[in-house]
Amino acid sequence: MPYYIGDVIRDYKRLVVRTPEEFGKTGIEVRIKTRVDGIDPGKGAVYLSDGTSLPYDILVMGTGGLAIRPGIPGENLEGVFTLRNLTDSLRIKSYLNEKSCRRAIIVGGGYISMEMSEALRNLGIETRVIHRRSLPVRRWDPELSKMIVEELTKNGVSFHPETRATAIEKGENFRLRMTTTSGEMDADLILYGLGSVPNVDLAKSMGLQMGESGAIRVDSSQRTTLEGVYAVGDCCEVFHLVSKRWTYSPLGDVANKQGRIAGQNIAGHPAVFPGIVGAQCFKVFGLEVGITGLTDEEAKQAGFQPVSTIIWGNPVARSMSRGERLGIRLTAEKSSGKLLGAQAIGDKGAVQRINSLSVALWCGLDIDQIGYMDLAYAPPFGGAWDAIHIAAQNLRNKL
Amino acid sequence: MPYYIGDVIRDYKRLVVRTPEEFGKTGIEVRIKTRVDGIDPGKGAVYLSDGTSLPYDILVMGTGGLAIRPGIPGENLEGVFTLRNLTDSLRIKSYLNEKSCRRAIIVGGGYISMEMSEALRNLGIETRVIHRRSLPVRRWDPELSKMIVEELTKNGVSFHPETRATAIEKGENFRLRMTTTSGEMDADLILYGLGSVPNVDLAKSMGLQMGESGAIRVDSSQRTTLEGVYAVGDCCEVFHLVSKRWTYSPLGDVANKQGRIAGQNIAGHPAVFPGIVGAQCFKVFGLEVGITGLTDEEAKQAGFQPVSTIIWGNPVARSMSRGERLGIRLTAEKSSGKLLGAQAIGDKGAVQRINSLSVALWCGLDIDQIGYMDLAYAPPFGGAWDAIHIAAQNLRNKL
Numbered sequence: 133m134p135y136y137i138g139d140v141i142r143d144y145k146r147l148v149v150r151t152p153e154e155f156g157k158t159g160i161e162v163r164i165k166t167r168v169d170g171i172d173p174g175k176g177a178v179y180l181s182d183g184t185s186l187p188y189d190i191l192v193m194g195t196g197g198l199a200i201r202p203g204i205p206g207e208n209l210e211g212v213f214t215l216r217n218l219t220d221s222l223r224i225k226s227y228l229n230e231k232s233c234r235r236a237i238i239v240g241g242g243y244i245s246m247e248m249s250e251a252l253r254n255l256g257i258e259t260r261v262i263h264r265r266s267l268p269v270r271r272w273d274p275e276l277s278k279m280i281v282e283e284l285t286k287n288g289v290s291f292h293p294e295t296r297a298t299a300i301e302k303g304e305n306f307r308l309r310m311t312t313t314s315g316e317m318d319a320d321l322i323l324y325g326l327g328s329v330p331n332v333d334l335a336k337s338m339g340l341q342m343g344e345s346g347a348i349r350v351d352s353s354q355r356t357t358l359e360g361v362y363a364v365g366d367c368c369e370v371f372h373l374v375s376k377r378w379t380y381s382p383l384g385d386v387a388n389k390q391g392r393i394a395g396q397n398i399a400g401h402p403a404v405f406p407g408i409v410g411a412q413c414f415k416v417f418g419l420e421v422g423i424t425g426l427t428d429e430e431a432k433q434a435g436f437q438p439v440s441t442i443i444w445g446n447p448v449a450r451s452m453s454r455g456e457r458l459g460i461r462l463t464a465e466k467s468s469g470k471l472l473g474a475q476a477i478g479d480k481g482a483v484q485r486i487n488s489l490s491v492a493l494w495c496g497l498d499i500d501q502i503g504y505m506d507l508a509y510a511p512p513f514g515g516a517w518d519a520i521h522i523a524a525q526n527l528r529n530k531l
Numbered sequence: 532m533p534y535y536i537g538d539v540i541r542d543y544k545r546l547v548v549r550t551p552e553e554f555g556k557t558g559i560e561v562r563i564k565t566r567v568d569g570i571d572p573g574k575g576a577v578y579l580s581d582g583t584s585l586p587y588d589i590l591v592m593g594t595g596g597l598a599i600r601p602g603i604p605g606e607n608l609e610g611v612f613t614l615r616n617l618t619d620s621l622r623i624k625s626y627l628n629e630k631s632c633r634r635a636i637i638v639g640g641g642y643i644s645m646e647m648s649e650a651l652r653n654l655g656i657e658t659r660v661i662h663r664r665s666l667p668v669r670r671w672d673p674e675l676s677k678m679i680v681e682e683l684t685k686n687g688v689s690f691h692p693e694t695r696a697t698a699i700e701k702g703e704n705f706r707l708r709m710t711t712t713s714g715e716m717d718a719d720l721i722l723y724g725l726g727s728v729p730n731v732d733l734a735k736s737m738g739l740q741m742g743e744s745g746a747i748r749v750d751s752s753q754r755t756t757l758e759g760v761y762a763v764g765d766c767c768e769v770f771h772l773v774s775k776r777w778t779y780s781p782l783g784d785v786a787n788k789q790g791r792i793a794g795q796n797i798a799g800h801p802a803v804f805p806g807i808v809g810a811q812c813f814k815v816f817g818l819e820v821g822i823t824g825l826t827d828e829e830a831k832q833a834g835f836q837p838v839s840t841i842i843w844g845n846p847v848a849r850s851m852s853r854g855e856r857l858g859i860r861l862t863a864e865k866s867s868g869k870l871l872g873a874q875a876i877g878d879k880g881a882v883q884r885i886n887s888l889s890v891a892l893w894c895g896l897d898i899d900q901i902g903y904m905d906l907a908y909a910p911p912f913g914g915a916w917d918a919i920h921i922a923a924q925n926l927r928n929k930l
Contacts, residue, residue, distance in 0.1 A: 484883030
């Protein structure tokens with residue numbers, strides 16, 4: 133798989149960020165449209181596709197991830213997209229600007245798909261999401277994720293569960309026709325939202341060790357298994373503070389933090405990246421959706437005995453409620469009562485609660501502590517007992 | 532000062548909550564309109580104003596707080612209100628329903644005053660806030676609280692700084708006339724929002740010890756200095772986890788928690804209330820305002836050497852920003868880097884950040900940890916580096 137140093141920077145030119153020339157003024161040389169064919173860590177040399185090479189003392193691998201494609205016939209046709217990087221998004225934008233798109237199919241029900249369904253719908257495009265499972269966003273409890281299907285439906289996005297794409301061909305009335313396990317569907321645009329895998333061919337070829345997740349193995353200073361070689365972002369692993377395992381969690385905020393840690397270490401200011409608790413969120417139309425820590429299944433795999441509860445509360449005080457919904461699911465370890473994970477969904481206030489609970493996870497709080505944690509109370513933001521407290525006390529009674 | 536057992540319950544009848552009769556069915560006897568004249572802890576007797584008495588084994592003091600009045604001539608005139616309890620709010624409501632109110636004056640610039648200025652303005656009433664200081668909400672940094680004045684002004688509330696009320700009399704065109712240090716002002720309604728003091732006359736008369744704050748001294752189980760006597764809510768102190776001191780913090784959420792802890796202990800299920808970090812918030816028109824932990828001054832008084840920073844960030848990712856503002860002020864201890872306090876204000880996302888930072892305070896995190904804390908990132912909710920991270924790293928550089 134080819135990749136380009138400075139791919140993102142080229143694209144950013146169009147979004148008025150730094151050009152290679154501007155970087156040059158800071159003493160940083162940026163080579164765009166420059167493919168790396170190989171790296172010899174013994175010699176400290178990077179071999180470029182134009183036949184030249186660059187020497188290095190320190191190397192940072194930031195090769196990112198690759199969008200997953202199902203590998204079906206016709207997926208290279210014009211109008212079929214992935215959304216992994218800025219280039220992809222600019223391509224999609226150009227296509228939408230240049231062609232008239234009446235109908236779109238999104239393949240996959242992850243949260244990039246959810247976000248894109250809103251974006252496409254806001255452009256007035258008839259939008260379908262096909263998904264191999266019965267409900268979108270795999271890691272959330274069905275009681276929560278079924279609200280997402282309702283939100284999609286309410287906003288004119290049709291959700292097709294238990295459906296797989298099997299082939300794409302050119303269409304007649306619409307530009308493309310997709311064959312699926314639930315029949316044929318027409319569309320002018322098809323978007324894959326099937327997640328990503330680490331882009332590690334080059335890393336493997338130079339002898340870097342991979343972790344169990346398949347991403348580049350690093351330590352807390354972002355060092356790989358080869359001296360002088362660092363890795364950051366979606367190509368490498370990250371330590372999960374709850375499962376105590378190195379995992380693959382390709383997220384922009386994690387990548388930013390790892391980049392800064394690597395930079396500090398390279399510059400001689402030792403720093404360690406503590407890890408993640410797995411805080412994630414997205415918005416789909418009017419709905420906030422968040423998750424942190426481990427799901428029950430993940431908790432079991434990590435050796436815990438999880439106990440969970442779901443409560444439906446109010447994101448504002450009952451006296452001010454206009455019927456806004458807020459669902460919180462908490463998971464704790466049976467013996468210690470320690471929080472293992474949380475999920476939240478609602479019209480309002482779901483993400484803020486996931487953030488508070490992420491800090492609680494980060495610090496290893498148990499359900500008793502969370503049930504009495506001091507949170508800022510005013511009626512527009514919750515009840516005197518916040519939904520977090522109620523959920524924690526509810527779970528406490530189940531332990 | 533007279534007070535009534537069951538005062539709140541009587542009022543709640545009008546809001547369709549439990550009546551004394553309904554309580555009776557659960558085996559709980561509720562006496563409304565019943566004043567306590569004295570308590571003899573030696574005999575375990577409560578003396579009522581009707582001449583009868585009630586015996587007790589366990590007594591819970593929940594006498595609450597009393598609204599502060601400036602003690603100026605005319606403050607007992609019809610149309611002059613405090614807002615301390617439900618009775619007060621029902622009185623204000625009746626007055627607003629029965630009389631035509633064109634103009635209101637709120638005396639004091641605390642956050643109940645801010646909330647009430649919005650409520651009155653929403654009823655179309657011309658509203659003034661007079662305040663003895665130059666800016667409202669004393670504990671916030673002026674750089675933050677001046678945004679509140681702008682928000683008031685933008686919404687038609689006039690803010691009169693450095694102004695004290697000196698007298699109230701009956702008016703002519705308007706029902707009341709108030710003399711202030713900045714001249715005379717007419718109004719149909721005057722509301723005192725000057726904070727509250729613990730209602731402890733009865734507690735003192737029965738020999739309970741008060742803490743330094745002047746509220747009833749309790750321990751972490753809500754026990755007072757007399758055996759069998761508990762105290763909860765706005766009449767007693769609470770432990771502040773950051774200052775490590777017992778303080779007076781009359782807030783609804785704290786009172787709820789203390790009530791539950793006392794109840795558990797009384798019922799033979801030992802429980803302790805860990806304390807508070809001082810999380811507070813309010814909304815005024817479109818502005819979210821929050822605070823947690825200690826201000827610089829409070830930190831110094833508690834023996835810390837505080838260092839602070841203010842950053843202005845985005846409550847959403849820059850690519851999605853519509854100019855929403857978010858100001859965060861962090862305070863840390865110079866030697867340890869431990870977080871001591873935080874303030875936030877903004878059009879969006881201020882309270883959620885105060886909550887995350889409250890959990891961080893609760894757990895004793897330092898600025899380095901907060902700078903890399905895992906928070907859920909998606910563009911509608913913040914940047915890949917959240918404003919919290921940016922503020923923490925900014926403060927780190929100042930330590």
